[in-house]
Amino acid sequence: MSGLLTLAVDAMSGDRPPESRIVAVQRFLQRHQHARVILVGDEAMLGPASESVSRKFKERFEIRHASQIVGMDEHPRNALRGKKDSSMRVAVNLVKQGDAVACVSAGNTGALMATGRFVLKMAPGVDRPAILSTIPAINGHTLMLDLGANADCSAAQLFEFAVMGSVVAREVHGIAAPAVALLNIGEEEIKGTHVIREAAQMLADSSLNYIGFVEGNDIFTGKVDVVVTDGFTGNVSLKTMEGAAHLLGALMREEFRRSFATKLAGLMAGSVLRSLRRRLDPRRYNGASLVGLSRMVIKSHGGADDVAFENALETALLEVKKAVPEQISAALQAERSLKVAAK
Amino acid sequence: MSGLLTLAVDAMSGDRPPESRIVAVQRFLQRHQHARVILVGDEAMLGPASESVSRKFKERFEIRHASQIVGMDEHPRNALRGKKDSSMRVAVNLVKQGDAVACVSAGNTGALMATGRFVLKMAPGVDRPAILSTIPAINGHTLMLDLGANADCSAAQLFEFAVMGSVVAREVHGIAAPAVALLNIGEEEIKGTHVIREAAQMLADSSLNYIGFVEGNDIFTGKVDVVVTDGFTGNVSLKTMEGAAHLLGALMREEFRRSFATKLAGLMAGSVLRSLRRRLDPRRYNGASLVGLSRMVIKSHGGADDVAFENALETALLEVKKAVPEQISAALQAERSLKVAAK
Known part of the structure; x- marks a missing residue:
């Protein structure tokens, strides 16, 4: 598994069925030989739906069970407190635990941001x-x-x-x-x-x-x-x-x-x-x-189809490769040094 | 002159020459038999340029001299303090004095708003x-x-x-x-x-x-x-x-x-x-x-051509006919009474 970049993908959130996310993941894995995906959501549903992906990308694809879903209109506080086993939360947790380098979700923006802030915290200096x-x-x-x-x-x-x-x-x-x-x-x-x-x-x-x-x-x-x-x-x-x-x-x-x-x-x-x-x-x-978070979290449009969702996966991979959170911390540090030097 | 509704028109402000405003005024006067226009600006320039309008609408068209122009990027404060004889200011003054019922200008928004507020004040209750x-x-x-x-x-x-x-x-x-x-x-x-x-x-x-x-x-x-x-x-x-x-x-x-x-x-x-x-x-x-001002002031886009400027004149006339400032005061008064009654 070494050398592989793993993305945690929330399969359940948004206005499209998990099948659409799976299509995007399949194309993404096809295109990027060094990418790996942990698909997060209802195992009983995702397992059968992603059988062909599992078979084809055995070593680069995995399903992680999550029993809950954050609603598109759900209050971020509810999501944080009451949905600790949501596909969104579990996907973000995977990044926190180091099992994935970034996560992608088409879920509600407020909840995703709140979860990202709570679990991953800010990048140093942000x-x-x-x-x-x-x-x-x-x-x-x-x-x-x-x-x-x-x-x-x-x-x-x-x-x-x-x-x-x-x-x-x-x-x-x-x-x-x-x-x-x-x-x-x-x-x-x-x-x-x-x-x-x-x-x-x-x-x-x-x-x-x-x-x-x-x-x-x-x-x-x-x-x-x-x-x-x-x-x-x-x-x-x-x-x-x-x-x-x-x-x-x-x-x-x-x-x-x-x-x-x-x-x-x-x-x-x-x-x-x-x-x-x-x-x-x-x-x-x-x-x-x-x-500004310590790790990359990418928010896909809720109504994104497989083509659009694949672009969100591409963005995540690219920003991870470019070490955006680390670069942000470094740039803020440089600006602060500049300010101190000017005084 | 009784029964006529007079608009004060700033001929000098904006990104188009006064001739373009005159074309708009001519069509407007043609269309509205009960409208009258006082064109404000450099008399030496407006006089010759609007000769045919003067001839055609003798009783419904007049030029009022103003020696200054407010620049499109001029600070509202400068316009208020330093340009007391600008075409914009004179046009608004005409409304204040009751010589016109509304004014139209393609001048800079900040200056027009500041001039309108300073000269005309708010409608009661606003x-x-x-x-x-x-x-x-x-x-x-x-x-x-x-x-x-x-x-x-x-x-x-x-x-x-x-x-x-x-x-x-x-x-x-x-x-x-x-x-x-x-x-x-x-x-x-x-x-x-x-x-x-x-x-x-x-x-x-x-x-x-x-x-x-x-x-x-x-x-x-x-x-x-x-x-x-x-x-x-x-x-x-x-x-x-x-x-x-x-x-x-x-x-x-x-x-x-x-x-x-x-x-x-x-x-x-x-x-x-x-x-x-x-x-x-x-x-x-x-x-x-x-x-919200005590009288109607209409702001035309600076780059408005004669067709667009004519629409601004139409808007002014319509809002005057509908007594918008008075209606606004009455509506605000009604809301306040409602609030008091509810207590």
């Missing part, structure tokens, strides 16, 4: 974890955080998010000096809350490539690599883009269905629209990282 | 004004506020915004019992900040048709008529949708340009895409209302 994801942009993508872990944030926390986002951009996405910006309501220095202005000062004094404030529309222009904001604003912004994209898609379908001529045009334009859909496919962007 | 606009949704549109006037908001202020949004939805958009919701990061009662939970309680106890929390994607689904949020979140959400729409448009153009076949498909689909663009045309949604 105050608060954040949810980080890639967002499609004009020439590739933008990293954005926090997407919902912390409704209220201090300037020091926003600063920490900037450091963590920078590390992921550099280590995982290979950007040498990632351009970092604070999300604000105006590009001028005069706008924004007190907290944001304070964070801006901290970033200007740091070693990060801080480029200033950006507005919501700049998330997509490619002028910034890492967009930093509090979890409330980040989550609203994320859901707004999902809603806007959905509206555009719905109206487009409506317009193409209007008459025989427009239906014909739709057929003609079909390949173009499919190619566009592929480029913006939310499945490609599935797998948000709960950065 | 604590803070908010920026309100219509957002396209699946079956029409959604009203949303605050879009940027107040970065930090108390629960009582969010409550006030809900009342003001409800009044505009009812009076201007003819919705009998507008569904009002608070923008939050989860639909469950357990999420969100303390301020939002407190505002939710106030709304639940009010006479408004409060339907609970919505998330960013719900802005576009038509399930809610009025989305209430603080100015920071609202502005980020608004800019996010602009950015997402822009990204989709850019990618679509790119895809259609890829080859001869896709160009041909683009031609075939042209009418459909144009029709889609018409439905989502931001010009149709131009004209944000600074609600």
